[in-house]
Amino acid sequence: MFDSARLPHDLTKEQFGALEGELHEQLLDAQFELASSAAKSVLVLINGSDGAGKGGALNRLYEWLDPHGLDTLAYEAPTEEERLRPFAWRYWRDMPAKGRIGVVLGSWYHPPLLARALGETTRRTFKQQLTTINEFEAMLAAEGVALCKIWLHLDHKDARARLKKITRVDGDDARPVVREWAEVDTRKERRRLAEAGVAMAEETSTGPAPWFLIPADNRYFAELSVGRCVLATLTAANEPSPPKPAKARRSLAAQKPLPGPTVISALDLSKTVDEKTYEEESDDLKARLTRETSRASFEKRGLILVFEGNDAAGKGGAIQRVRQALDPRRFRVHGVAAPTDEERARPYLWRFWRKVPRRGHIGVFDRSWYGRVLVERVEGYCDPADWMRAYDEINDFERQLTDSDYTLVKFWLSISADEQMRRFKAREATPVKRYKITKEDWRNRDKWGEYEQAVNDMVDRTSTSRAPWTLVEAEDKRYARLKVLRTIVETLEA
Amino acid sequence: MFDSARLPHDLTKEQFGALEGELHEQLLDAQFELASSAAKSVLVLINGSDGAGKGGALNRLYEWLDPHGLDTLAYEAPTEEERLRPFAWRYWRDMPAKGRIGVVLGSWYHPPLLARALGETTRRTFKQQLTTINEFEAMLAAEGVALCKIWLHLDHKDARARLKKITRVDGDDARPVVREWAEVDTRKERRRLAEAGVAMAEETSTGPAPWFLIPADNRYFAELSVGRCVLATLTAANEPSPPKPAKARRSLAAQKPLPGPTVISALDLSKTVDEKTYEEESDDLKARLTRETSRASFEKRGLILVFEGNDAAGKGGAIQRVRQALDPRRFRVHGVAAPTDEERARPYLWRFWRKVPRRGHIGVFDRSWYGRVLVERVEGYCDPADWMRAYDEINDFERQLTDSDYTLVKFWLSISADEQMRRFKAREATPVKRYKITKEDWRNRDKWGEYEQAVNDMVDRTSTSRAPWTLVEAEDKRYARLKVLRTIVETLEA
Numbered sequence: 004m005f006d007s008a009r010l011p012h013d014l015t016k017e018q019f020g021a022l023e024g025e026l027h028e029q030l031l032d033a034q035f036e037l038a039s040s041a042a043k044s045v046l047v048l049i050n051g052s053d054g055a056g057k058g059g060a061l062n063r064l065y066e067w068l069d070p071h072g073l074d075t076l077a078y079e080a081p082t083e084e085e086r087l088r089p090f091a092w093r094y095w096r097d098m099p100a101k102g103r104i105g106v107v108l109g110s111w112y113h114p115p116l117l118a119r120a121l122g123e124t125t126r127r128t129f130k131q132q133l134t135t136i137n138e139f140e141a142m143l144a145a146e147g148v149a150l151c152k153i154w155l156h157l158d159h160k161d162a163r164a165r166l167k168k169i170t171r172v173d174g175d176d177a178r179p180v181v182r183e184w185a186e187v188d189t190r191k192e193r194r195r196l197a198e199a200g201v202a203m204a205e206e207t208s209t210g211p212a213p214w215f216l217i218p219a220d221n222r223y224f225a226e227l228s229v230g231r232c233v234l235a236t237l238t239a240a241n242e243p244s245p246p247k248p249a250k251a252r253r254s255l256a257a258q259k260p261l262p263g264p265t266v267i268s269a270l271d272l273s274k275t276v277d278e279k280t281y282e283e284e285s286d287d288l289k290a291r292l293t294r295e296t297s298r299a300s301f302e303k304r305g306l307i308l309v310f311e312g313n314d315a316a317g318k319g320g321a322i323q324r325v326r327q328a329l330d331p332r333r334f335r336v337h338g339v340a341a342p343t344d345e346e347r348a349r350p351y352l353w354r355f356w357r358k359v360p361r362r363g364h365i366g367v368f369d370r371s372w373y374g375r376v377l378v379e380r381v382e383g384y385c386d387p388a389d390w391m392r393a394y395d396e397i398n399d400f401e402r403q404l405t406d407s408d409y410t411l412v413k414f415w416l417s418i419s420a421d422e423q424m425r426r427f428k429a430r431e432a433t434p435v436k437r438y439k440i441t442k443e444d445w446r447n448r449d450k451w452g453e454y455e456q457a458v459n460d461m462v463d464r465t466s467t468s469r470a471p472w473t474l475v476e477a478e479d480k481r482y483a484r485l486k487v488l489r490t491i492v493e494t495l496e497a
Numbered sequence: 498m499f500d501s502a503r504l505p506h507d508l509t510k511e512q513f514g515a516l517e518g519e520l521h522e523q524l525l526d527a528q529f530e531l532a533s534s535a536a537k538s539v540l541v542l543i544n545g546s547d548g549a550g551k552g553g554a555l556n557r558l559y560e561w562l563d564p565h566g567l568d569t570l571a572y573e574a575p576t577e578e579e580r581l582r583p584f585a586w587r588y589w590r591d592m593p594a595k596g597r598i599g600v601v602l603g604s605w606y607h608p609p610l611l612a613r614a615l616g617e618t619t620r621r622t623f624k625q626q627l628t629t630i631n632e633f634e635a636m637l638a639a640e641g642v643a644l645c646k647i648w649l650h651l652d653h654k655d656a657r658a659r660l661k662k663i664t665r666v667d668g669d670d671a672r673p674v675v676r677e678w679a680e681v682d683t684r685k686e687r688r689r690l691a692e693a694g695v696a697m698a699e700e701t702s703t704g705p706a707p708w709f710l711i712p713a714d715n716r717y718f719a720e721l722s723v724g725r726c727v728l729a730t731l732t733a734a735n736e737p738s739p740p741k742p743a744k745a746r747r748s749l750a751a752q753k754p755l756p757g758p759t760v761i762s763a764l765d766l767s768k769t770v771d772e773k774t775y776e777e778e779s780d781d782l783k784a785r786l787t788r789e790t791s792r793a794s795f796e797k798r799g800l801i802l803v804f805e806g807n808d809a810a811g812k813g814g815a816i817q818r819v820r821q822a823l824d825p826r827r828f829r830v831h832g833v834a835a836p837t838d839e840e841r842a843r844p845y846l847w848r849f850w851r852k853v854p855r856r857g858h859i860g861v862f863d864r865s866w867y868g869r870v871l872v873e874r875v876e877g878y879c880d881p882a883d884w885m886r887a888y889d890e891i892n893d894f895e896r897q898l899t900d901s902d903y904t905l906v907k908f909w910l911s912i913s914a915d916e917q918m919r920r921f922k923a924r925e926a927t928p929v930k931r932y933k934i935t936k937e938d939w940r941n942r943d944k945w946g947e948y949e950q951a952v953n954d955m956v957d958r959t960s961t962s963r964a965p966w967t968l969v970e971a972e973d974k975r976y977a978r979l980k981v982l983r984t985i986v987e988t989l990e991a
Contacts, residue, residue, distance in 0.1 A: 005957045010758040018756060127621075134628065145704070205961050210639070210886030215749075216957070218757075227755055235749040255709075255729040261721055262512060263712075264504040392704025463499045463710070467699050 004204045005216035008156040012221035019223035026230050030067045033237035034104065038072050041102035041348070043147040043240040047233055048110040051155030053184045054165035055219035060155065060229045061106055067230055074099050078109035087361035088305075089407035090114070091139065095356035100348035101147065104237075110152075111136060112203060120187045120196035129199055133206040138399045144211035145392060146350035151236035152212060153229055154204075155219040159193060256380065256387060256456065265459035270417055272478040281481040288488040289328035295495040296329055302363040305409040308491065309371045312416030313454075314444045315426040316477045318369055321416065321487045328488075329365060339370035351375055351393075352400055362408070372397055376461050381453045394464040401470045411470040412494050414487055415458060416477040420451055498698045499710035502650040506715035513717035520724050524561045527731035528598065532566050535596035535842070537641040537734040541727055542604040545649030547678045548659035549713035554649065554723045555600055561724055568593050572603035581855035582799075583901035584608070585633065589850035594842035595641065598731075604646075605630060606697060614681045614690035623693060627700040632893045638705035639886060640844035645730035646706060647723055648698075649713040653687060748881035750874065750950065759953035764911050766972040775975040782982040783822035789989040790823055796857040799903040802985065803865045806910030807948075808938045809920040810971045812863055815910065815981045822982075823859060833864040845869055845887075846894055856902070866891055870955050875947045888958040895964045905964040906988050908981055909952060910971040914945055 037045065047064070049057045065073060076097045085093045091111065099105035115132040118124045124132075140150060157165070187196050208214040217228040276284075295301065308325065310318040322336055337358050346354040352372055360366035375397070380390040401411055418426075427444065430436040447454065466472040473490045477483035531539065541558070543551045559567060570591045579587045585605065593599035609626040612618045618626075634644060651659070681690050702708040711722040770778075789795065802819065804812040816830055831852050840848040846866055854860035869887045873879045895905055912920075921938065924930040941948065960966040967984045971977035 004960055006960060007758070007760045007953050007957050010760070010763050012757045014756060022755070201962055205892065208958065209889050210882065213885060213888070213958075224755060224757055231749060231752055231755070235752065239748070255725060258725055258729065261516070261718060261725070262508060263506045263718055264501070266501045266504070269504050388704065391707060394707070395703050398699065459501050463501050464702065464707075466498055466500060468695055 004201065004208075005156070005214075008216045008218040009158070010218065012218055012224040014221050014223040014227070016223065019227060022227055026227065026234065027067045030230060030234055030237070031069065033234060033241060034068050034072055036241045037104070037237055038102045040241065041100075042244065043149055044099045044101045044349075045104045045149045045151065045233075045236055045240055046099070046143070047104065047106045047151045047153065047236070048112070049106060049108055049153050049155065049229070050110055050112055051153075051219060052157040052159075052162040054162045055155035055157040056222050056225055057108055057155060059222060060153075060226055061108065063226045063230065064106060064233065068104065068233075072103050074103060074105045076105050076107045078107070078113075084361070087363070088359055089403055089409065091403055092356060092359055095353060098148070098349050098353055100345065102348070104233075111139070112207075116196065116199050116203065117184070117186065119199040120184075120192045122192070122195065126202075130202065130206065133203060135399075135403070136207055137209060140207070140209070140212045142352075142396045142399065143350065145396075146352075148350065149236050149240040150212040151232050152207075152214050153232055154214060154216045155225060155229075156216050157219045161220060256460075260452070260456050265455055266462050266474060267415075267417055267455050267458055270474060270476050272417070272419055272422075272476050274476045274482050275479040276481040276485055278481070281485060284485050285324065285488065288485065288492050289324075291492045291496070292325070292328040292488065295492065296333070296365065303408060305360050305362045305404075305407075306365045306491075306495070307360065307404065307409055307411050308365070308367045309373070309411065309413040310367065310369050310416065311371060311373050311377070311414065311458075312475070312477065313418050313423055314447055315423050315430070315440075316416035316418045317480050317483055318416055320480060321414070321475075321477075321484050322367055322369060324484045324488060325367070325491065333364045334367070335360065335364070336367040336369055339368065339374065352396065355400075359404070359409075372400070373461060373465075376465075377454065377457050380457050381450055394461075397465055398467055401465075401467070405469040410494060412491050413466075413470060413472045414475050414490070415462065415472060416475045416483060418477050420448065422478050423448065498695065498702075499650070499708075502710045502712040503652070504712065506712055506718040508715050508717040508721070510717065513721060516721055520721065520728065521561045524724060524728050524731070525563065527728055527735060528562050528566055530735045531598070531731055532596045534735065535594075536738065537643055538593045538595045538843075539598045539643045539645065539727075539730055539734055540593070540637070541598065541600045541645045541647065541730070542606070543600060543602055543647050543649065543723070544604055544606055545647075545713060546651045546653075546656040548656045549649035549651040550716050550719055551602055551649060553716060554647075554720055555602065557720045557724065558600060558727065562598065562727075566597050568597060568599045570599050570601045572601070572607075578855070581857070582853055583897055583903065585897055586850060586853055589847060592642070592843050592847055594839065596842070598727075605633070606701075610690065610693050610697065611678070611680065613693040614678075614686050616686070616689065620696075624696065624700065627697060629893075629897070630701055631703060634701070634703070634706045636846075636890045636893065637844065639890075642844065643730050643734040644706040645726050646701075646708050647726055648708060648710045649719060649723075650710050651713045655714060748885065750881060750954075754946070754950050759949055760956050760968060761909075761911055761949050761952055764968060764970050766911070766913055766916075766970050768970050768976050769973040770975040770979055772975070775979060778979050779818065779982065782979065782986050783818075785986045785990070786819070786822040786982065789986065790827070790859065797902060799854050799856045799898075799901075800859045800985075800989070801854065801898065801903055801905050802859070802861045803867070803905065803907040804861065804863050804910065805865060805867050805871070805908065805952075806969070806971065807912050807917055808941055809917050809924070809934075810910035810912045811974050811977055812910055814974060815908070815969075815978050816861055816863060818978045818982060819861070819985065827858045828861070829854060829858070830861040830863055833862060833868065846890065849894075853898070853903075866894070867955060867959075870959075871948065871951050874951050875944055888955075891959055892961055895959075895961070899963040904988060906985050907960075907964060907966045908969050908984070909956065909966060910969045910977060912971050914942065916972050917942065 037043065049060055051057055061075065074097070076094075076099075078093060081093065094107075094111055097105065115124070115129055115136075119126070119129040143150060184196070187193060204214055204216070215228075215232045217225055217232070219225045296306070308322075310322060312318050326334060326336070342351075342354060355368070355372045358366060358368075375385065375393040376390045379385045380387075404411060427440055430440045462472045462474070473486070475483050475486050531537065543554055545551055555569065568591070570588075570593075572587060575587065588601075588605055591599065609618070609623055609630075613620070613623040637644060678690070681687060698708055698710070709722075709726045711719055711726070713719045790800070802816075804816060806812050820828060820830070836845075836848060849862070849866045852860060852862075869879065869891070870884045874881075874884045898905060921934055924934045956966045956968070967980070969977050969980050
């Protein structure tokens with residue numbers, strides 16, 4: 004593939020000058036439009052051999068575009084902070100907001116390519132990493148992040164010659180911003196890198212995120228080409244989005260459910276535990292939980308607990324019991340409220356990615372990314388096509404976590420409508436608890452059936468072998484708390 | 498996943514009767530709309546355990562929908578005709594036209610599941626097959642084929658009990674239409690089938706093509722659920738398509754190319770061969786070609802030759818020389834003209850799929866599926882997003898062929914604009930050749946530069962390790978014909 008990038012180019016400085024003016028103007032116009040509509044963000048991935056002029060291309064983009072709307076995201080070897088989290092975390096953390104352009108040096112392609120070239124991973128593992136990247140990029144595209152994937156190509160010989168020159172000359176703009184391939188040294192490693200590059204081009208050049216291989220033998224040609232690719236991506240991103248279809252027509256959820264059981268209605272809510280049993284078991288479980296999370300081996304794992312449930316089902320109380328058994332320095336609860344402006348400007352998973360705990364720590368989500376397929380679905384905050392696609396995206400996200408040695412435990416705490424009413428009334432009567440109940444809680448009760456269906460579908464579609472849901476009969480608080488503790492302990496012990 | 502399908506259902510005949518009427522009406526309305534707009538087609542995949550009522554659900558769809566717009570596509574063990582071609586050929590062959598609904602019994606999921614259950618394939622191979630299926634289904638969705646993937650679920654015990662009953666009772670509607678899982682017999686095989694089913698649900702339930710797992714313990718519930726899934730798919734398919742974006746804004750191709758070489762301009766068209774060398778070499782190559790295609794081992798392979806090139810570049814003459822060396826009973830040339838009505842009503846690759854030769858035969862395409870990224874791109878017959886996506890789809894299609902032991906050899910025959918002019922004039926002056934030249938040929942000459950760019954991009958993006966392009970300097974006919982023959986012979990000998 005991309006044989007044309009191996010041909011020699013001889014664009015002169017004069018030709019460059021003649022072409023640059025119009026491109027500069029067009030780029031600024033397109034960037035202005037992107038910023039004003041703030042409907043999408045753009046990520047420009049500048050990849051390529053050492054010495055191919057990645058830094059020069061970056062600098063040129065800073066000349067042509069308004070630097071205020073431009074972020075450089077440069078990644079070298081992972082920092083300690085980054086090594087302690089899943090592979091993709093560093094890229095997620097820096098995701099530019101809608102209306103902005105991020106230029107990525109050292110993208111998510113580089114670590115897998117390097118590992119493959121050095122023989123640290125097998126060909127098969129590398130292919131799987133490419134599949135994961137495809138899923139990640141498809142999700143970004145669907146979430147309004149337009150990708151411009153550039154590879155600056157230089158033959159190995161040319162690259163070496165150029166690097167030598169750079170180390171002699173001490174000009175700032177000639178120094179490569181990121182030195183990435185220095186470790187790929189032997190002929191065997193170079194052959195593996197070349198082979199991996201072909202596989203990368205063949206597997207990850209997709210409709211929404213195609214590769215652009217740009218010859219880097221002539222810097223004028225290379226820099227103009229980079230500018231033109233960015234312009235094409237910007238103009239495509241500035242296309243007005245198609246109008247949303249009529250919601251009511253799109254999905255099964257629009258139809259009234261058939262009479263039949265759901266995973267929720269099938270629960271036996273009459274289960275109870277007496278106080279004495281509760282005290283004994285709870286002490287035992289907490290001790291085991293403390294033990295499991297104090298092991299040296301736990302340092303290499305992360306634990307993520309997801310709590311979802313009916314309003315007033317006792318999520319807070321259950322989390323409190325878990326907290327009592329854990330080292331407070333390593334335990335953090337994230338309550339999920341309405342998204343902030345900053346969060347709304349990015350893919351919906353972003354606000355959860357930024358809260359992924361480092362390994363050895365425990366992150367608790369009191370409500371979570373499942374809001375997309377629960378409240379956003381039921382209240383119509385997003386389109387059926389969006390939440391339908393979210394099941395798959397959430398499964399991919401959770402697989403990235405479990406692949407990075409995180410353990411996920413997900414709870415749905417279930418109570419009956421009657422019990423909820425009793426708890427609401429009790430809360431209203433108790434001064435210190437009155438703040439816990441809002442108009443929204445009462446409103447949600449009116450959509451009990453729709454929520455039940457949404458929960459049923461959520462469990463059906465996201466209870467995977469790697470990250471299963473645990474349904475908790477929460478009518479009796481003691482029973483619920485024990486089941487939560489027991490599930491966590493048994494998962495960790497397994 | 499899909500735990501809710503394991504819950505017991507007890508819908509009564511009366512409840513069924515009360516609910517059926519409205520569904521029936523809605524289905525007919527939606528089908529009528531689908532047929533009148535003829536913008537999309539719908540494929541309903543009815544999968545599931547033996548005895549789960551696949552036949553009953555199919556019959557019910559025939560009651561509820563207008564049978565004139567409905568096709569049953571039932572697949573059992575492959576026929577000889579099917580075994581001689583790539584795996585996906587049988588499904589391609591039957592693809593319903595736009596406006597129609599196809600109901601598939603024994604879909605593309607069944608052979609991989611069965612092979613995995615019987616231990617004929619590894620877990621890894623099975624996962625790769627699922628990835629291929631995802632690519633295939635994404636392509637169908639992008640090409641206007643809406644999928645409704647249904648799995649009728651029955652526990653193993655229930656399924657066995659029901660099958661016993663069926664063999665006793667001789668009622669027509671109770672007999673399973675397709676008996677598929679009879680071979681899965683031992684406990685180990687059943688365990689593998691269950692595990693593969695989980696992987697299938699987790700990997701292939703995507704945004705555009707989600708799975709619907711329907712409990713089959715109660716036939717009223719199951720049949721109504723099938724009807725509702727079909728209705729949801731129909732209404733989604735009937736959504737008006739979003740308006741196409743302004744073409745000029747979408748892609749790099751809209752920008753005037755930078756001055757620089759292309760894979761075409763880099764060709765050395767001055768190469769010639771004298772008549773004597775030509776005769777000798779050509780005889781030798783033809784003899785070797787005859788030998789290679791007469792081997793017993795060739796029976797297990799298929800050979801596909803793709804000829805693209807400038808108008809009057811000598812595709813016909815080159816094909817003629819290949820023909821002379823081959824068994825006429827096994828050699829077929831497909832000239833590609835404008836698509837027929839029947840072809841236009843289906844995904845653009847359909848008309849090529851139906852012409853894939855059986856193994857042991859040789860299929861020649863005189864122009865091919867590359868029309869999408871050549872003439873359709875340059876003439877604006879399709880949207881930039883469509884031809885951009887086509888590179889990836891074509892690579893997937895060709896990988897399916899090479900994975901099925903087909904050899905692909907792809908030629909671009911290149912001549913200069915001047916030489917083309919000479920040949921056009923010569924043709925016009927020769928009575929028997931005058932029919933070969935049309936107004937369109939002259940018009941295409943005006944877009945020489947755009948075509949060159951399109952060819953360059955095509956070669957860059959579809960010259961893969963499995964199916965590389967061969968660029969043929971065709972200014973001298975003898976040189977071109979020898980290069981074509983030599984490339985085919987050497988590919989077969991390798």
